[in-house]
Amino acid sequence: MLAAVCRRSALHSFRLTSQISARSIVTGSTVFASTRVRLLNSAGFLRQPSSSPVSVLSRFSALRHRFSSTTVSASVEQSTTDRASESSTSAPILPTPGVGRWLLLSSTLVFAVIVVGGVTRLTESGLSITEWRPITGVLPPLSHDEWLEEFEKYKATPEFKLMNHSITLSDFKSIFFWEWSHRVLGRVIGLAFVFPLAYFAYKRCIPKRLTYAFTGMALLIGAQGALGWYMVKSGLEDEILTTPGAVPRVSQYRLAAHLGTAFLLYVGMFWHGMAIVKDSKYANGKAWSGLVVNGKEGVQKMCESVSKALADPKVKGFKRLSWALTGLVFLTALSGAFVAGLDAGLLYNEFPLMGGRLAPPVDELFSESYAKNLDKSDIWWRNIFENPTTVQFDHRILAITTYTSTLLLWLRSRSPAMRAALPPLTRMATTAAFAMVNIQALLGISTLLYLVPIPLAASHQAGSVALLTAMVHILITLRRPSAAARYWRQLKLQSARSAKVGGSAGQ
Numbered sequence: 001m002l003a004a005v006c007r008r009s010a011l012h013s014f015r016l017t018s019q020i021s022a023r024s025i026v027t028g029s030t031v032f033a034s035t036r037v038r039l040l041n042s043a044g045f046l047r048q049p050s051s052s053p054v055s056v057l058s059r060f061s062a063l064r065h066r067f068s069s070t071t072v073s074a075s076v077e078q079s080t081t082d083r084a085s086e087s088s089t090s091a092p093i094l095p096t097p098g099v100g101r102w103l104l105l106s107s108t109l110v111f112a113v114i115v116v117g118g119v120t121r122l123t124e125s126g127l128s129i130t131e132w133r134p135i136t137g138v139l140p141p142l143s144h145d146e147w148l149e150e151f152e153k154y155k156a157t158p159e160f161k162l163m164n165h166s167i168t169l170s171d172f173k174s175i176f177f178w179e180w181s182h183r184v185l186g187r188v189i190g191l192a193f194v195f196p197l198a199y200f201a202y203k204r205c206i207p208k209r210l211t212y213a214f215t216g217m218a219l220l221i222g223a224q225g226a227l228g229w230y231m232v233k234s235g236l237e238d239e240i241l242t243t244p245g246a247v248p249r250v251s252q253y254r255l256a257a258h259l260g261t262a263f264l265l266y267v268g269m270f271w272h273g274m275a276i277v278k279d280s281k282y283a284n285g286k287a288w289s290g291l292v293v294n295g296k297e298g299v300q301k302m303c304e305s306v307s308k309a310l311a312d313p314k315v316k317g318f319k320r321l322s323w324a325l326t327g328l329v330f331l332t333a334l335s336g337a338f339v340a341g342l343d344a345g346l347l348y349n350e351f352p353l354m355g356g357r358l359a360p361p362v363d364e365l366f367s368e369s370y371a372k373n374l375d376k377s378d379i380w381w382r383n384i385f386e387n388p389t390t391v392q393f394d395h396r397i398l399a400i401t402t403y404t405s406t407l408l409l410w411l412r413s414r415s416p417a418m419r420a421a422l423p424p425l426t427r428m429a430t431t432a433a434f435a436m437v438n439i440q441a442l443l444g445i446s447t448l449l450y451l452v453p454i455p456l457a458a459s460h461q462a463g464s465v466a467l468l469t470a471m472v473h474i475l476i477t478l479r480r481p482s483a484a485a486r487y488w489r490q491l492k493l494q495s496a497r498s499a500k501v502g503g504s505a506g507q
């Protein structure tokens with residue numbers, strides 16, 4: 001992939017070799033210069049046989065002078081707070097679509113690791129590897145003796161002693177497989193993220209601000225590995241054996257933190273990946289979320305300017321609602337992790353009622369037996385996070401609220417006023433989100449009614465990522481093109497126009 005990503009830059013570098021002096025005089029920045037040459041090239045500057053480095057430079061300087069004096073600063077949609085308004089002479093770096101594809105691939109891998117993690121938990125495989133060896137752990141036991149040694153370590157765990165004392169070596173191998181796959185996939189994600197990041201940063205394919213953000217994500221991947229081990233450790237503690245009623249399973253708090261971090265990583269990668277791919281298309285003259293400026297494209301909606309269309313109070317209100325709904329989906333998913341962590345899906349296997357009533361009795365929802373403080377002051381939060389009945393009830397309430405809010409958002413997107421105001425792609429994305437929340441609710445209800453079968457529960461977990469993706473996609477359609485994308489689009493348009501004017505004047 002890297003080769004494909006940078007093939008274009010290599011091509012530009014080749015074209016630039018005869019113009020090194022021009023490049024250094026103009027900006028001193030390779031990325032900027034190569035993009036300029038692309039623009040000049042698309043405007044016909046470099047295709048002309050007579051285009052010597054000197055003539056290219058003088059034409060570009062004239063063009064550049066025209067842009068920086070009036071046209072670009074007036075027409076590039078810059079706000080005073082905008083980073084692009086720094087000055088019309090410092091051109092922003094526009095990451096190549098390859099950078100976006102790398103981020104989207106990374107988010108797909110995170111999606112996969114979330115699903116594998118879910119299956120690992122559902123097959124009760126998560127406590128089968130009793131050590132954390134970030135480097136050497138990549139190799140599973142290779143000989144029979146090594147397998148026996150690994151099995152012996154597992155035999156010392158509370159899970160084996162309390163629940164799995166009759167499992168055979170071959171059963172152990174199958175639970176080991178899931179946990180090992182989950183951990184190996186985590187490492188693959190780390191490598192598939194860090195190496196391209198280093199490469200893109202070195203080649204200056206990404207602006208500094210994004211380099212910092214992506215470095216933060218790389219650190220978060222590492223932290224996620226450590227958090228995963230911290231979670232597993234909670235299920236290996238020996239005190240589980242001596243605590244009355246304790247079950248050998250990981251802490252629901254740590255499970256929710258591990259899942260929540262995975263969701264955040266996923267959203268960060270998906271968001272930036274989509275944003276970069278979209279920005280790049282916009283910079284190349286394509287429509288934005290179906291809104292067309294400066295040209296015609298199919299049956300898409302024409303607008304005076306994307307910023308103006310997105311600044312409509314109705315659109316802004318819709319965007320605020322979409323943000324709130326995305327937060328709600330995230331919260332519902334986190335509450336689902338508590339249901340999963342406490343095996344609360346094995347209670348009240350009916351819907352919409354719980355024990356024949358809309359809600360379980362209050363003394364069951366807020367049972368004193370969960371409070372640990374002498375004055376019972378912790379009764380509320382302990383029941384909310386530790387009582388399986390309350391945890392399941394909360395998940396239902398949040399899920400029903402999520403469902404209803406998504407339905408309302410969808411209905412709103414279909415009202416005549418919103419139809420006129422919203423970008424076409426936003427309406428499609430809202431419909432997709434509504435379709436997804438239906439699937440997700442059906443999967444959740446089926447998981448509950450059928451006592452958490454692995455295929456349904458794993459699909460329900462995958463569905464939560466898909467639903468979050470659908471929500472984030474709505475927000476992406478309502479995002480303004482980046483300052484860099486706006487800048488390069490204008491520059492490209494201007495150079496195309498100048499080339500046209502130059503061409504007709506020459507005739």
Ligand code: HEM
Binds near residue numbers: 259340402443
């Ligand atoms: C509509 C939005 C919903 C979202 C975003 C959502 C999300 C989640 C998530 C992320 C999990 C954790 C899965 C895991 O860690 O394995 C979960 C578990 C669960 N959810 Fe939902 N859920 C939704 C709706 C529902 C509904 C309507 C029900 C049915 C009442 C439901 C029932 C369950 C059950 C029983 C589990 C536990 C499954 C297990 O033990 O693996 N969910 N949910």
